[in-house]
Amino acid sequence: MTDSINLDAYFNRIQWGGSTRPTYDTLAQLLHAHMRHIPFENLDVLLGRGIRIDLDSVQKKLVHARRGGYCFEHATLFAAVLEQLGFQPVRHSSRVIILTPRTEAPRTHMFLTVPLPEGTFVVDPGFGGLAPRVPVPLIDGESANIDEETHWMVRDEGRWVLRAQVMSDTPVNAWVTSMEQDYPIDFEMANHYTSTYPASPFMNRILMRALTDEGRVTVMNRDATIWRGGTPRKFELEDRRALRGLLAEYFGIDLPEVEHMRVPGVPEWA
Structure with missing residues (x-):
């Protein structure tokens, strides 16, 4: 077992040869490369294999076995890469509210924020089809755009909501969060629920x-x-x-x- 990231293997997986300086440009380009080369998929849940989200297991699956994964796997891997490069990502959970009222939505999504001199940015490589491919400013109403996709954060009664408009579809509220920092045990609990609860x-x-x-x-x-x-x-x-x-x-x-x-x-x- 190891609790460190193998950067060479990861960079090979995402075909990365760019800068590793902890800047906004590096963050944005790494996020794009990560999402381009590591897909989102939940097949191991349906195959009954379970999902382990310790860094060693995530590297074995997403990097070495060249598989995809869902939010806990993507965010765990990407956070470890960022930390190794000198960024200071913070791990958070949120309630997915695309189809579910927030009062009925459990905290089962993991995302990151990354503070930089330009401001703090939301980074969310594991949100499936609505995942933002660029860092989203943590500023009320300021959008992040790429191709036909727009994401922005909105303040709502002391919480933050990620809104998304992807491929010209109607804008939706994607998830809502208190933006407090969460810890590994919080994600272990949420991952267990997400990957084993019959109604998940x-x-x-x-x-x-x-x-x-x-x-x-x-x-x-x-x-x-x-x-x-x-x-x-x-x-x-x-x-x-x-x-x-x-x-x-x-x-x-x-x-x-x-x-x-x-x-x-x-x-x-x-």
């Missing part, structure tokens, strides 16, 4: 996102969308073999096990 969305749905040179690919159960530029192509995966093929082509992952994977949210696949 991650236990019942395929949720995946990969970035490509031309756009992005998203999957929710059998519904897949491939974006090229600003144009989406939506289609339904015929079966689990089609899912395996899409994984190999766009996510760089070949998992024969998905051809037998049970997905409670897709009854005909269960």
Whole structure:
């Protein structure tokens, strides 16, 4: 076991050869490279393997095995990289409120803030299809834009809300947070709930996102969308073999096990 990050292996994974100085430009470019090369996916939850979020386990999966992961894995890995480079990331949790009222949404999402001379920025590589690809200023209403995506933070009764408008869709409230610092045990608890509680969305749905040179690919159960530029192509995966093929082509992952994977949210696949 180790509690340190292997930067050489990580940089190879994200194809990084740029600056490592702890500046805004480095942060923004590292975030983009991380999200471009390490996808978002919850397949190990559906395969019953469980999710471990200690740094050693996260490196083995996302870096060495060249898999993807979800928020706890992405944020744990990226925070360790930033710390090794001299940044001072702070770990936080939030309530995801895209489809759930905040009073019913548990604190099951992990993100970071990073203080810099230019200000403090929200960094969230593990928020699936709505994840901001650039650092978002922690300033009420100030937007961060890239391509056809806009994210901004809004103050709301003493809390902060991340708002997102992605690929010209209607703006949504993504998550809400008190912005207090959280600790490893908090994320262990939230990860256990997220990856094992029968009603957790991650236990019942395929949720995946990969970035490509031309756009992005998203999957929710059998519904897949491939974006090229600003144009989406939506289609339904015929079966689990089609899912395996899409994984190999766009996510760089070949998992024969998905051809037998049970997905409670897709009854005909269960």
